[in-house]
Amino acid sequence: MDLEQPCPKYKQAISILGKRWTGLIIRALLGGSCHFSSITSYVQGLSDRLLSQRLKELEAEGIVERHIYPETPVRVEYVLTPKGKELQEIVEAIQRWADRWTLDLEEGEEPEGGRARRGP
C-alpha cells in the first residue's frame, strides 16, 4: 500500500463507510439478516427515517440486499451481499483497535473528546 499517495478507491470507500450510523448498521447486519426494527433496536438513537435512507444508500452501493417474503403480513429482511460481508475484516480491525485504545464506557454514556487516552 502506497501511503504517500492518496487513493481514489480508498477515498470512495471511506465516503461510503464513514457516514454516521453506517458502521453500526453494517455491524448489526454482520450478525445475520435483520428486520428493519431489529436494526433500530440495535443502533440506539437511529431514527426510522435515517435508517431507511442509509439502507437505500447501502443497497445502491451493492452492500445490502432487501429480501421480501410474500407472507401475511409481508416479511422484509435486510442481508449483506458478498461485498457487504467482506466488510467484516474492517469491522474487526476497528473493534481490535477500540478494545485496545478506548475507555470503558457505561451503557448509555456518550463518548467525549479527550477521554480516550488510555492504552497499553
Place this chain on the structure above:
Amino acid sequence: MDLEQPCPKYKQAISILGKRWTGLIIRALLGGSCHFSSITSYVQGLSDRLLSQRLKELEAEGIVERHIYPETPVRVEYVLTPKGKELQEIVEAIQRWADRWTLDLEEGEEPEGGRARRGP
C-alpha cells in the same frame, strides 16, 4: 467478537474515525510526519479551517501529536502517536476492500452511489 451485541467501544471508535476527512488525514500521517500544508495538498478539497479542527480533535483523542521545532521560522509537524499508528491495520483493511470492490475512478472524478458494484 460478538457481532450480535452493540459495543460502546466500537461506537466510540467509529464516532472518531468516521468523521469526514479523518480517514484521509490519518492516511497522510501514516506516510510519516507532516507539515500542515503537506496534509492539505494530500487531502484535496480539505480547507485549512477544517484540517485545523480535525487535528485538534485527533490531538484530544491522543491519536496525533504536534511537534514544534524552535527554528527560524518555527517548524511545526504532526505525527501519529502509538495509538494513531495502530490505525494502519484499519486503513489497510479498508484499502483491501476498496481495491476489491470499488470501481476505478479517474483522477478528480467523484464517486457516485450505485456505480460501485463491480466485484469478483
